[in-house]
Amino acid sequence: MSDEIKMVDIFIMGKRYTVPETLTIMDGMEYAGYQLKRGCGCRAGFCGACATVYRIAGDFELKVGLACQTKVEDGMYLAQIPFFPGRKATFDLEEIKPSTAHFAQLYPEVYRCLGCSSCTKVCPQDIDVMQYIAYIQRGDFEKAADISFDCLMCGLCVSRCPANIVHYNAALTARRLYSRYIARPDAFLAERTKAIEAGECDAEIDALVNSNQAKLQEMYNTREIE
Amino acid sequence: MAYTGKLGELVKKVEESRASRVGVHYPRMSQEERQDVLEKFHPDYNPNGFRDIKVGVNKGARMPVEMADVFESWSRLRDTKLDLNADPDYDVDVLIIGGGGAGASAALEAYAAGSDVMIATKLRFGDANTMMAQGGIQAADKENDTPAIHYLDVVGGGRFENVPELARALVMDAPLVIKWLEDMGTMFDKKDDGTMVTIHGGGTSRKRMHAARDYTGAEIMRTLRDEVLNKGVTIVEFCAAVEIILDSKGRAAGAVLFNLETEQYLIARAKTVIIATGGSGRLHYRGFPTSNHYGATADGLVIGYRAGAKTIYADSIQYHPTGGAYPPQLLGLLVTEKTRGLGATPLNIKGEQFVYHLETRDVESSAILRECDERGLGVPLPTGITAVWLDSPIIELIHGEGTVEKQLPAMMRQFQRFGVDIRKEPMLIYPTLHYQNGGLLIDENGLTAVENLYVAGEAAGGIHGTNRLMGNSLLDIIVFGRRAGRHAAAVSKEASTPEGLNLDHVEAYHRELEETGAADGRVGPVLLPHYTHR
Ligand SMILES: Cc1cc2nc3c(=O)[nH]c(=O)nc-3n(C[C@H](O)[C@H](O)[C@H](O)COP(=O)(O)OP(=O)(O)OC[C@H]3O[C@@H](n4cnc5c(N)ncnc54)[C@H](O)[C@@H]3O)c2cc1C
Ligand code: SF4
Ligand code: SF4
Ligand code: FES
Numbered sequence: 001m002s003d004e005i006k007m008v009d010i011f012i013m014g015k016r017y018t019v020p021e022t023l024t025i026m027d028g029m030e031y032a033g034y035q036l037k038r039g040c041g042c043r044a045g046f047c048g049a050c051a052t053v054y055r056i057a058g059d060f061e062l063k064v065g066l067a068c069q070t071k072v073e074d075g076m077y078l079a080q081i082p083f084f085p086g087r088k089a090t091f092d093l094e095e096i097k098p099s100t101a102h103f104a105q106l107y108p109e110v111y112r113c114l115g116c117s118s119c120t121k122v123c124p125q126d127i128d129v130m131q132y133i134a135y136i137q138r139g140d141f142e143k144a145a146d147i148s149f150d151c152l153m154c155g156l157c158v159s160r161c162p163a164n165i166v167h168y169n170a171a172l173t174a175r176r177l178y179s180r181y182i183a184r185p186d187a188f189l190a191e192r193t194k195a196i197e198a199g200e201c202d203a204e205i206d207a208l209v210n211s212n213q214a215k216l217q218e219m220y221n222t223r224e225i226e
Numbered sequence: 227m228a229y230t231g232k233l234g235e236l237v238k239k240v241e242e243s244r245a246s247r248v249g250v251h252y253p254r255m256s257q258e259e260r261q262d263v264l265e266k267f268h269p270d271y272n273p274n275g276f277r278d279i280k281v282g283v284n285k286g287a288r289m290p291v292e293m294a295d296v297f298e299s300w301s302r303l304r305d306t307k308l309d310l311n312a313d314p315d316y317d318v319d320v321l322i323i324g325g326g327g328a329g330a331s332a333a334l335e336a337y338a339a340g341s342d343v344m345i346a347t348k349l350r351f352g353d354a355n356t357m358m359a360q361g362g363i364q365a366a367d368k369e370n371d372t373p374a375i376h377y378l379d380v381v382g383g384g385r386f387e388n389v390p391e392l393a394r395a396l397v398m399d400a401p402l403v404i405k406w407l408e409d410m411g412t413m414f415d416k417k418d419d420g421t422m423v424t425i426h427g428g429g430t431s432r433k434r435m436h437a438a439r440d441y442t443g444a445e446i447m448r449t450l451r452d453e454v455l456n457k458g459v460t461i462v463e464f465c466a467a468v469e470i471i472l473d474s475k476g477r478a479a480g481a482v483l484f485n486l487e488t489e490q491y492l493i494a495r496a497k498t499v500i501i502a503t504g505g506s507g508r509l510h511y512r513g514f515p516t517s518n519h520y521g522a523t524a525d526g527l528v529i530g531y532r533a534g535a536k537t538i539y540a541d542s543i544q545y546h547p548t549g550g551a552y553p554p555q556l557l558g559l560l561v562t563e564k565t566r567g568l569g570a571t572p573l574n575i576k577g578e579q580f581v582y583h584l585e586t587r588d589v590e591s592s593a594i595l596r597e598c599d600e601r602g603l604g605v606p607l608p609t610g611i612t613a614v615w616l617d618s619p620i621i622e623l624i625h626g627e628g629t630v631e632k633q634l635p636a637m638m639r640q641f642q643r644f645g646v647d648i649r650k651e652p653m654l655i656y657p658t659l660h661y662q663n664g665g666l667l668i669d670e671n672g673l674t675a676v677e678n679l680y681v682a683g684e685a686a687g688g689i690h691g692t693n694r695l696m697g698n699s700l701l702d703i704i705v706f707g708r709r710a711g712r713h714a715a716a717v718s719k720e721a722s723t724p725e726g727l728n729l730d731h732v733e734a735y736h737r738e739l740e741e742t743g744a745a746d747g748r749v750g751p752v753l754l755p756h757y758t759h760r
Pocket of ligand 1: 323352700
């Protein structure tokens with residue numbers, strides 16, 4: 001059936017290769033003969049390793065996408081951005097609080113956003129990046145955590161930001177602050193943890209660990225299901 | 227419309243039968259039927275897929291052919307002279323090989339115990355199977371649940387072949403792990419009062435599956451990674467371990483690393499070594515597509531085995547019934563179990579259901595293979611393979627419009643990218659190679675038979691017997707990552723700098739390969755799969 005599949009020309013860093021049109025950019029590079037080292041992780045749109053910029057011949061617009069999640073197109077000029085030197089602020093989560101004062105010490109550049117929306121336009125996850133930066137500025141870590149959640153940390157927003165903001169790291173810090181301090185801890189989880197540490201669950205489990213298979217099998221087959 | 231031509235015609239049969247299928251209960255298989263379909267169609271039961279390994283500490287053990295091939299291979303260092311006892315490139319207490327969830331957890335615990343820790347990893351830190359887990363993580367932290375009840379599910383699911391002490395450690399540490407992650411600022415799904423939202427998973431008797439939307443593994447991985455970076459642990463990326471180094475007393479004492487970019491070998495000396503290299507889906511057993519990340523090539527198993535660690539249940543592989551099959555860009559991609567949980571059913575070329583949609587993973591996969599192979603009722607694809615439909619639009623009929631978007635956002639986005647609107651069009655699926663149930667045998671502290679050599683995560687075996695339940699793997703990598711990290715740190719504290727570093731075990735392994743002629747020209751570990759010009 002393969003002769004039914006149309007071939008297209010792509011230009012990997014300016015060099016032309018002819019590949020089947022059904023491939024992703026990642027598969028297309030491999031088809032062309034590249035043994036990928038960088039720029040390839042999960043191959044399924046989860047890890048953000050494969051940020052790619054491209055332009056279609058004749059078009060002025062510079063486009064971006066994940067190489068594992070974007071199909072090749074005829075006349076595609078492309079280059080991967082497998083690494084982007086984004087800064088990460090280090091912190092001790094127990095020493096900081098979800099406050100604008102603390103956040104400004106870690107990521108002062110967040111407060112210098114120009115509102116150009118380049119980050120939002122570029123995000124392959126369709127996240128309103130500029131908006132989560134705005135929420136962080138306002139100290140609304142809950143909303144920032146909520147709308148930034150699907151971020152893959154691919155770095156494309158960072159590559160376009162005139163204010164040098166490292167959105168994905170700022171968002172991750174916001175999510176950790178929210179989860180640690182604003183979301184309530186699970187009360188029963190804390191109780192159960194203490195019970196296990198105090199050895200209160202040992203007897204029940206050791207009875208099972210020391211049972212023979214026939215007994216276990218019977219218990220398993222007759223166990224109550226919620 | 228993603229389906230054109232012949233597929234466009236066939237999809238009509240699915241649409242025609244849809245309304246009549248709503249609310250109709252397809253019968254589950256009896257115990258005999260299940261056994262029968264497994265024996266005839268599950269790849270684990272197909273003798274052609276396996277052979278006995280001829281060399282090493284447990285020669286004679288059964289393995290998938292492709293795994294045996296990489297086990298029976300020459301070292302990459304066969305023709306390389308290295309001075310192992312010169313000044314090493316890295317010198318640490320605890321060397322962790324692999325930057326996934328298990329490696330990161332081990333690093334945090336070893337660091338907390340005061341050790342000098344380093345992670346060497348093949349791709350970027352966090353490019354790992356951990357990042358891809360969508361479904362959830364199990365722990366008995368509800369009033370109607372206990373670690374003992376969890377234990378029974380684990381061993382029943384594992385066909386009673388689990389190592390009891392390992393299964394015990396798994397379930398007893400589970401709530402501690404969730405608490406540890408909660409304190410670290412992991413964004414679990416919660417109710418307003420802080421209670422974790424938990425649901426059922428395949429084979430659970432209580433609702434104990436915790437999730438972070440449908441990016442559970444990613445949320446855990448990025449939190450762990452952020453914390454490891456906060457601590458300033460040394461991370462060496464794009465450096466794959468190609469051999470374990472032993473000392474004059476046969477204890478683990480470091481590893482030879484290969485810088486993938488400069489193609490140089492580097493020596494890392496360490497008092498203890500933790501292998502956390504994950505799974506092996508990229509070996510594509512029996513030619514199956516895989517849900518695994520690019521680096522899942524069994525490297526840790528190969529080098530650990532050469533150093534003297536034994537394998538357990540290396541012949542037990544988990545196939546996930548619903549891997550993407552079409553469009554071709556989605557081949558192997560995991561379609562989350564939740565899709566069937568919400569009511570989507572597999573259908574054959576006639577648009578008819580042929581199996582209850584929530585059989586266990588092994589049975590469901592086998593039934594799909596039977597439909598495609600023996601019965602010839604699969605859907606032939608333009609790419610030359612066959613598949614079956616998974617009727618996702620029926621979800622909207624059952625639970626109301628908007629359910630797919632709300633409940634399956636990641637899935638919807640992934641199919642949308644390649645032109646399939648799963649709210650309106652069914653998916654095309656085929657079983658995908660998903661998880662390595664076995665691995666290298668460890669004890670409760672993650673220790674192997676080789677002194678100072680630990681294994682944690684998917685590379686370890688025994689915990690899940692021969693069948694792992696969903697949600698227990700994310701759990702196991704953190705439980706045993708932490709345990710290995712703590713134990714290795716304690717051992718390192720007492721140990722002096724290793725001496726007499728050598729690769730004698732590799733030479734001995736080579737002699738066995740020569741005697742048996744087993745290796746042909748193969749060199750291992752694989753490091754990166756070859757997909758150039760397929
Ligand atoms: C798509 C998908 C969905 C899943 N969903 C779930 C789920 O919902 N619930 C659940 O419990 N489990 C799930 N699993 C299983 C679970 O995610 C994995 O088993 C687990 O995350 C493995 O963790 P790990 O740390 O052992 O290995 P990984 O996370 O794979 O990390 C291994 C690391 O080692 C590195 N490495 C490999 N070889 C070398 C080498 N030679 N030298 C140096 N480094 C090396 C790799 O690059 C990688 O960074 C899923 C798996 C997949 C693939
Ligand atoms: S927010 Fe930035 S880093 Fe995150 S996915 Fe979008 S573009 Fe990538
Ligand atoms: S790209 Fe930078 S400056 Fe522009 S809106 Fe986004 S954060 Fe603000
Ligand atoms: S390789 Fe992970 S997002 Fe593309």
